[in-house]
Amino acid sequence: MPSHRYRPAHERVEVPLTERAWPARRLTQAPLWVPVDLRDGNQALVEPMDPERKRLMFDLLTTMGFKEIEVGYPSSSRPDFDFVRHLATSGAVPDDVSVVVFTAARRDLIERTFASIEGMSRVVVHLYTATAPTWRDVVLGHDRRELRDLIMDAAAHVARLAGDRDIRFQFSPEVFNLTEPDYALEVCNDLTALWDASPDRPVIHNLPATVEVATPNVYADQIEYMHRHLDRRDAVILSVHPHNDRGTGVACAELALLAGAQRVEGCLLGNGERTGNVDLVTLALNLHVQGVDPMIDLSDIDEVRRVVERCNRLPVPERHPYAGDLVYTAFSGTHQDAIGKGLAHHAKRAAELGVPPELAPWDVPYLPIDPADVGRDYQAVIRVNSQSGKGGIAYLLRSRHGLELPRRLQIDFSQVVQRATDGSGEEVTAEQLWELFRATYLAPGEPSPLTEWNTAQTGPGVHEFTGTLRDGRLLRGTGNGPLSALAGAFAAGGVDVDILHYAEHALDPGHDGRAIAYVEARVGGATYWGAAVDTSALTASVHAVLAAVNRAA
Numbered sequence: 001m002p003s004h005r006y007r008p009a010h011e012r013v014e015v016p017l018t019e020r021a022w023p024a025r026r027l028t029q030a031p032l033w034v035p036v037d038l039r040d041g042n043q044a045l046v047e048p049m050d051p052e053r054k055r056l057m058f059d060l061l062t063t064m065g066f067k068e069i070e071v072g073y074p075s076s077s078r079p080d081f082d083f084v085r086h087l088a089t090s091g092a093v094p095d096d097v098s099v100v101v102f103t104a105a106r107r108d109l110i111e112r113t114f115a116s117i118e119g120m121s122r123v124v125v126h127l128y129t130a131t132a133p134t135w136r137d138v139v140l141g142h143d144r145r146e147l148r149d150l151i152m153d154a155a156a157h158v159a160r161l162a163g164d165r166d167i168r169f170q171f172s173p174e175v176f177n178l179t180e181p182d183y184a185l186e187v188c189n190d191l192t193a194l195w196d197a198s199p200d201r202p203v204i205h206n207l208p209a210t211v212e213v214a215t216p217n218v219y220a221d222q223i224e225y226m227h228r229h230l231d232r233r234d235a236v237i238l239s240v241h242p243h244n245d246r247g248t249g250v251a252c253a254e255l256a257l258l259a260g261a262q263r264v265e266g267c268l269l270g271n272g273e274r275t276g277n278v279d280l281v282t283l284a285l286n287l288h289v290q291g292v293d294p295m296i297d298l299s300d301i302d303e304v305r306r307v308v309e310r311c312n313r314l315p316v317p318e319r320h321p322y323a324g325d326l327v328y329t330a331f332s333g334t335h336q337d338a339i340g341k342g343l344a345h346h347a348k349r350a351a352e353l354g355v356p357p358e359l360a361p362w363d364v365p366y367l368p369i370d371p372a373d374v375g376r377d378y379q380a381v382i383r384v385n386s387q388s389g390k391g392g393i394a395y396l397l398r399s400r401h402g403l404e405l406p407r408r409l410q411i412d413f414s415q416v417v418q419r420a421t422d423g424s425g426e427e428v429t430a431e432q433l434w435e436l437f438r439a440t441y442l443a444p445g446e447p448s449p450l451t452e453w454n455t456a457q458t459g460p461g462v463h464e465f466t467g468t469l470r471d472g473r474l475l476r477g478t479g480n481g482p483l484s485a486l487a488g489a490f491a492a493g494g495v496d497v498d499i500l501h502y503a504e505h506a507l508d509p510g511h512d513g514r515a516i517a518y519v520e521a522r523v524g525g526a527t528y529w530g531a532a533v534d535t536s537a538l539t540a541s542v543h544a545v546l547a548a549v550n551r552a553a
């Protein structure tokens, strides 16, 4: 790889911060989240959103509780302009929501932007210009002073057009993360003064990592430098806008919040230019699982995902944090075992505390969040394939079919499943597991393997079993319980049956009040499990013994 062609971040931009406070800080409250799906997200789509998809996205964002929403780049295209006009005239913007409109620092574009927001209240006009050296030199052709003057001129025009209307101002030094900190600071401070920011009409300085180039600690240092040196700090809302080129957008945003940022721009599920804008869903749920209220509603994450996929026409991957199809699923045996035990412990603890399970403290291995918090159920938590073990198999049979397999039967059955999955290499569903279990262990329900049978206690601790098998063989024997009497009957007929283990339990609703019995029997020197279901536990256990003996035969 020609790695020598690239320079490390510290050679591209020098950050003058040497003592930083952010590493010792904690996140204790949600920032102001600002979704930019309708602008930055939209400009990255193969097919930008049409009016119907834009409205769907806007309604999702307001329903989720976002209070400031960037709705477009109205001077960029007719659909963007028309959508802002639609918001201005349709009453779609709730009273507690501000909309942000985005514009480059060019008079014609600024004027078109103001035309789009005519009649709207609670608007933020968001002005941007790239400020990093390569952009100044190669793209815009202005030195530091010229570019500062161009920005001031545009900002003054914005202020003039706003007059005394209910409009706030935002500035983004695009590619802030590659801009000399002293220059970014100078431009921001000059704008704060020009726009005469005050605590009751604060200016937003939004500092983008437009293209991620460094580890998140570098971005945090850059943000802390600005946080410490910005003029009229109480009149500035310090905002960040991370992208995800290095795959660390979320980490950048989190460290930036520690470093003094108060507002985060991003997209739902990480859509956006190239590798995406920072994912607001992940950020919000990361706070949630730290015990901090994210202040947005993600209780139906699948609905959020459905709308996002429909609007963006891009799929959300199965492994996407919190929202992917597979993120609450374990296939591997030891994880499944731990989850199964953890969920049982959670239910017990909730009962002890006298609270519903969805309100009890969460501490289940391998599940950083209770899937129920985001509207998922537990059905997909454990899925079985060749990587699975007895714990996962037992969990599925318990949770989906009401079976409580004795531990030794779990071991026996997991070998049966392993042979099946090793052979096919495929996943086994709960239904297929039940079929495999039924075919392996379960005595056929009807007709009964015995045409008639009876047990009776004939003396203290003495039981007698009599019966006739379908092939006409008579069974008669005694023992210290009904099952050992049945074993005695087999012994009398020349078949050695030793009952090693016996268990039974009522089956859950859906099984018509029936019971299931499990029997492990040593027959002719080898051990076999059998099982049977019946309305009577005794009948089930007798049939379970016959099932084990049949397997031996």
Ligand SMILES: CC(=O)SCCNC(=O)CCNC(=O)[C@H](O)C(C)(C)COP(=O)(O)OP(=O)(O)OC[C@H]1O[C@@H](n2cnc3c(N)ncnc32)[C@H](O)[C@@H]1OP(=O)(O)O
Binding pocket: 040, 043, 073, 075, 076, 077, 104, 105, 106, 109, 128, 129, 130, 139, 140, 174, 210
């Ligand atoms: C990081 C970001 O997300 S920034 C936002 C990017 N989003 C978009 O570009 C989507 C919408 N954009 C558009 O529809 C168009 O680019 C428009 C309407 C805004 C402008 O279109 P055009 O006038 O055709 O210009 P074009 O698209 O070629 O952009 C390049 C010009 O913009 C200039 N420019 C770039 N950034 C800025 C800025 N912040 N302020 C002023 N001018 C700028 C460039 O220097 C270049 O000017 P030049 O032609 O004199 O060299």
Ligand SMILES: CC(C)C(=O)C(=O)O
Binding pocket: 040, 128, 172, 173, 174, 175, 206, 208, 209, 210, 241, 243
């Ligand atoms: C201009 C800003 C807000 C931006 O979109 C970016 O830098 O990615």
